[in-house]
Amino acid sequence: MEFSKFLNSSSKLNIILIISFSISVNSFILFPNVNNAFYILFHLTLIYLIFYHYHYYLYVLAFIYGILFDLLLLNNIGAHLITFLSLLTLFIFLRRYLIRLSSYQIIFIYFITLVILLLIEQLLAILIHNYKFNFSSFFNFFLISLIIFIPTVFLFTKLDK
């Protein structure tokens, strides 16, 4: 409790971002779904930061994480970097409309954004890096997203309070 006083919710979310990034780029042979879950948690945290704690420093963050994800997972810069920066730019244009939405609508858009983000990353990986699309891995992402989405939103809301 004492420790949490020193950190605001944005800093806590940034710590989650670092931890989820670190775990998702280190494969654990016995628990491959741990990697997938933390990879999705990273995306959820990033979208949450953009939606609720937008600041222009997120461009720098998206730039760094995008490059690192691309280099560590695909060995070439592209898919993640473009997706993260596009999401930020799109958010700036759509912010005025998002503010008008109810909390349930925002939660729905939050989930849709996550799925679209994961899909676009795979599609860009095919286009730029000639990565072969694996439907089962995307389906796995979708299932994990469904499972961890509500607990994550609950956790983030708690952190924000």
Add this chain to the structure above:
Amino acid sequence: MAPKFQIKVFQISSLVKNFIIISIVTLSFLLVFFSKSDLYLINGIKNISSSVIIPITRAISAPVNAFSNFVDEYNNFRSLKFENKILQEEIIRLKKWQTLAIQNSRENKVLKKLLNATDNNLTLVKTASLINRNDTLYTKLINLNAGYDDKIMKNMSVINERGLVGKVIDTTANNSRVILLTDPNLSISVKSISDGIFSLLTGKGDGKYLVSSFVKENKMPRLGDIVVTSGTTQIFPVDLLVGKVAKVEKNRFFVLPFVDFKNIDYVQIVTSE
């Protein structure tokens, strides 16, 4: 005076903010555009990602890694008695094979001398250990603790005691990145031992099997046939063990690699003489 000052500060910060955003977006597009080139900046970023970021991420994910290792150790301990029995049987079997292999090796040497044939020996560049792996999401990559300081270069072959592991795709001073055989983006030219059928194999994507993407003259190898590198593409040395034909279909066949990709600790980087 005060409001004027405030407005001025806001204008400057907004300008700086826009400048940073535009710079980042421009730099990103340039990086994407030149990412496959050998530019100094790209190599620098790759160098930092493998020599600085990987150790940091490993340190942060250490608790998960420790837990994973503990579960692995526990599973190994549980199956110890059963494994011991299998190993004893295997020792007896291998001793018989060893005697036969020594005989064949002697015979081989004599025959090569008679034919005046040259050996196709491999040169060991370095034995390296695995520092981390990124083979769950997207590509199947592993990172090794040896780089161009140890004379490791791009496109060198990586093997272990069971056979071909993959190919070096990137090197920094002290690290190298290896693409595994099971990656769908890696193609290897192989031939079957019994029939000498040439084909191209790629990873199936499930991390287990390799699938043929091209078979010369559409001749299918037999089930259980052993597949080795053909050496025709001059990337992989000839006759490196790849795997066993596990399934044959009308236009393609599947190969189960000899290497257990889940248990790679040490590998050897080799090149043909």
